[in-house]
Amino acid sequence: MIPYCISKEEVNELPLGQYEGPIHLIDKPHLVEDAVDYLENQSLLGFDTETKPSFRKGQFNQVSLLQLSTSSRAFLFRLQHIGFPPALQSLLEKENVIKVGAAVQDDLKAMGKLTNSFSPQSFFDLNEELKKIGFQNVGVRNLCGMVLKIRISKAEQVSNWEANVLTEKQCRYAATDAWACLEIFQVLKEEGLLSY
Numbered sequence: 351m352i353p354y355c356i357s358k359e360e361v362n363e364l365p366l367g368q369y370e371g372p373i374h375l376i377d378k379p380h381l382v383e384d385a386v387d388y389l390e391n392q393s394l395l396g397f398d399t400e401t402k403p404s405f406r407k408g409q410f411n412q413v414s415l416l417q418l419s420t421s422s423r424a425f426l427f428r429l430q431h432i433g434f435p436p437a438l439q440s441l442l443e444k445e446n447v448i449k450v451g452a453a454v455q456d457d458l459k460a461m462g463k464l465t466n467s468f469s470p471q472s473f474f475d476l477n478e479e480l481k482k483i484g485f486q487n488v489g490v491r492n493l494c495g496m497v498l499k500i501r502i503s504k505a506e507q508v509s510n511w512e513a514n515v516l517t518e519k520q521c522r523y524a525a526t527d528a529w530a531c532l533e534i535f536q537v538l539k540e541e542g543l544l545s546y
Contacts, residue, residue, distance in 0.1 A: 352543065354486055364495055364501040365414055365499075365501065366503060369419070369525045369529035369530070370527040371421075372424070372425045374425045375521065376426065377431045389418055389447070390444060392420055392447060394420075394448050395416065395532065396530065397454065397531065399413045403436060403503045413429055415427065416437075416438070417527060419525060419528035419531075420532070421533070424528060426521060426525065433464070434461070434465050444471060449474065450473075450532050450535040451531050453489070454531045457468055462502070476493060490530055494530050497538060498533055498537065502530060503522075505519070
C-alpha cells in the first residue's frame, strides 16, 4: 500500500537513493539533434528544470538546465550554453510524448520566457494530479519517500546551475529529479492509482 502522507522524520529514515544510469550532458548545439531524436521516440519522459538561485529581491535568473529522462538514460540540456533550440522546443510541444514532472507550471512559465512562442503539450503534473486523489504530501522528495521508498538528496538544489562546469553531484541530482518523476508515475500507474 502506498501511503498518502509522510512526515519529514519518516523520509529521513529511508535509504538514500538516486538515478544511477548514464547522464548525457548536452552543452553544445551540435549535440542537440541526436538527443532529441532519441527522446521523441519515447512515449513517456521525466521532466524538470533548474535555475540558478537568486538571493536578491527582484532579481530573477533564466532557466539554466532542462532535464529529460527515460528509465535508463538522462539528458541534461544546458540552456545557457545552447539556448532553446527549435528541435528541443518541438519535443516539448509534442502531444504523443508525455512529460511527467512535479509543479510543472512554474517550469513551463520560465521556459516560455526563452522564446517568443511556446505551446507545451502533454505535461503531467504529479503534484496537481495526486492532490486530486487525496495525497496530502507532494513534491519530488515526499513522493520518492511514499512511492519509491527512497530518500533523495536535495543538497544541490540551491547550487550554481550556471557554473562553467557542473559537478558530478549536480548532474546526478538534476538527473535524479527528472528520473524520479517518471518512476513515481509508472509505479502509481501499475498500482492503479493513475488512469492517464
